[in-house]
Amino acid sequence: MALLKLKERNVEAYSVARHPENFSQLDSDLDGFFGANWAGLTYEKAGEALGRGELSGSEIVIACVEQGDEDDLKPIEVYIKAAKRAKLPVIIVARDVSSTMLHHLLQLGADDFAPYPLPHNALANIFERLSVKREQATASEPKRRNRHGLVIPVYSAAGGVGATTFATNLAWEMAQHTRKSDQRVALVDFDFQYGSVATLLDLPRRDAVYELLSDTSNLDGDTLAQAMTSFKSTMAVLSAPPEAMPLDIVRSEDIEKILTLLRERYDFIIVDLPRALTDWSGTILTEAETFFCLLELDMRSAQNLMRYLRALRAEDLPGEKIQYVLNHAPGITNLNGKSRIARFSESLGVEIKILLPDGGSQVSAAADHGVPLSDFAPKNSLRKEIRKIATTIVDLATEARAAIAT
Secondary structure (H helix, E strand, C coil): CCCCCHHHCCCCEEEECCCHHHHCHHHHHHHHHHCCCEEEECHHHHHHHHHCCCCCCCCEEEEEEEHHHHHCCHHHHHHHHHHHHCCCCEEEEEECCCHHHHHHHHHCCCCEEEECCCCCCHHHHHHHHHHHHHHHHHHCCCCCCCCCCEEEEEEECCCCCCHHHHHHHHHHHHHHHHCCCCCCEEEEECCCCCCCHHHHCCCCCCCHHHHHHHCHHHCCHHHHHHHCEEECCCEEEECCCCCCCCHHHCCHHHHHHHHHHHHHHCCEEEEECCCCCCCCHHHHHHHECCEEEEECCCHHHHHHHHHHHHHHHHCCCCHHHEEEEECCCCCCCCHHHHHHHHHHHHHHCCCEEEECCCCCHHHHHHHHHCCCHHHHCCCCHHHHHHHHHHHHHHHHHHHHHHHHHC
C-alpha cells in the first residue's frame, strides 16, 4: 500500500495497518471499489492525518489488525476512537486475531469486521450493511428536513445513444461535487424492463423494486431507503429489477409516490427512463426540474423525437423543460458538422444547446469494468463535459436555495 499525499486526491477510503504488506490482497479489492481514490496508511501517519482534520467527511476507514498487534493495541485503540469522534465508519479486517481482541475493538466503536484473507464479496456485503444502517439512522431522525429535491430525468430518443451512460455519470459527478456538503444524490433506474444502471456500476439488481411497486399506498421512506443500494458510500441507487417487468403494471400514482419520498430525502434525483411512452411519462415530465433528452445526429433520433414531441403536445405536457443533448457531436472546428447540427435542429424545431464529444472506447471499457468514467478515464473528453454539466446544475441549485433561505 503506497502512502499518499492526501490532499492530492479525492480520497473515499483509508486502509490503515501497522504492517500494510501483510494485507496485500486488500489492495486489489479496494482498487475495485474505489479506483485510485483510496489511501493506504500506517497507524502513525493516519493518526497525524486525523489530527490535522484531513480524514473528515464521509470516508470509510478500514483498520487492519493481526496477531502481533495484540501486544501493543494502544495506537489502534486511539485511532478507532478518533475516527469515531470524526464520525467515520470503521471496518476491522482481522488476520489471525483472538475473539477477545476482536470483541474489544468492536466495543470501541468499530462498525463491522471481516476476516483476512477476505471471503468473496465480504467488503461489498459490509458496505451494503453500512449503507442500510446509515439510511435507517437518517430515517429515524425526528426532525429530518424535507430536502425538496430536484428531479432530473434522462430520456433516450433512440436506442444506444448513451442516455444511461450520461445519467449514471452525471449522477456520480454530482455526488462527487456535493460529497463534502450536506447535499445528497440519488440515481434511479425506471427502465423496469431493460435498465442497465446496475451493470454500469457493478451493483446487484434487487427484487425490492417489485415490493415497492406492489403496494405504494403503504410505502414509506424507511422501506424506500432499504430498497436502495449505496455506491461507494456516496450515492444512493435504486436499480431496475433482476427480471423484466411489464411497464403497464406501474401506475402514475406509484411513480408520484416514489418521487415524493425521494425528493424528501435527496437534493438531486437523476432518473434514467425507458424509451417507451407510458401512462406515467407525463408524471415524470411534470415533476422534473429539467429534462435531458439524448439524441444523435441521425434519422432514427430525428424520427423518434418528432413522434415523442407530438405525443407530448397531444397530452399538453410541458415540453419547454426539455434540454436536448447531442451525443457523439462533431468537434467545434468541424465546419461541416456545425452546419449539419444547425440543419438538424431547424428540421426538428428544437434548440440543441448541449453537445457531448465522442468518448471513444474508454466509455464502453468503463462500463465493462462497472466503474464511472471519472474512475476509469478521468481525462476523457466526455467525462470532462459531463462534469461541467453536473457542476453547473449543483452550483445553480445551491445558489437558488441560498437566495430563498435569505
